[in-house]
Amino acid sequence: MAEKTYDFNLLVSCSWSAYGKAKKEIVHILRTLGDENPLVKRTVAKGIVGVRTCLGSREVTRRLRTLFDEDPLTFQHTLKWVPVDLWTSSDMDSMKTVVAELRSQIHAGERWRMTVEKRRYTRHHKVEIIGELAGLIDEKVDLTNPDKTLRVDIIGRYAGVSILTPRDVFSVTKLYSNVF
16 A cells, blocks of 8 residues: 655656666665655555655755766666645645645746646546636746746645745756756
8 A cells, every 4th residue: 555645745756667676766865865764655656656755855856966967877767856845635625725825935026837747636637727726826927937836746635736946856857868
């Protein structure tokens, strides 16, 4: 049985068949960064690994860039590392409450966008979720070069919500495209 999704402060993606190898890689990397006992568990969504680290999730994603620069082959099985600020139920009212709580992190004059990732969830269409949640934020939208991204990761009954800068997400795929 998967760990409760809302316990994680990072979501890490990997290929569907690589969970075991990805788990070993995540544990090794987090121990290298100073977390001796990270929690790494499957979620109900294939290819999404939940991680609870005692380290700051944004600190981790930023330090991953240094590890990548030193040795890109450190990342063989993990693809993207995404911080999660808060977890809630995936019903619309609960998601609205969390967005209302986090919206102050998008400051006056900052441009923003929303990204919604749905996995094992059919209750609401992505367009409906964006329409409901975007109405809670008054700043201007910029879909191509935002200062902040309101990211909603829905995994079954739970939704992880974060306000992220472009530097907060670590994408191996994007970095590999710049190296090779």
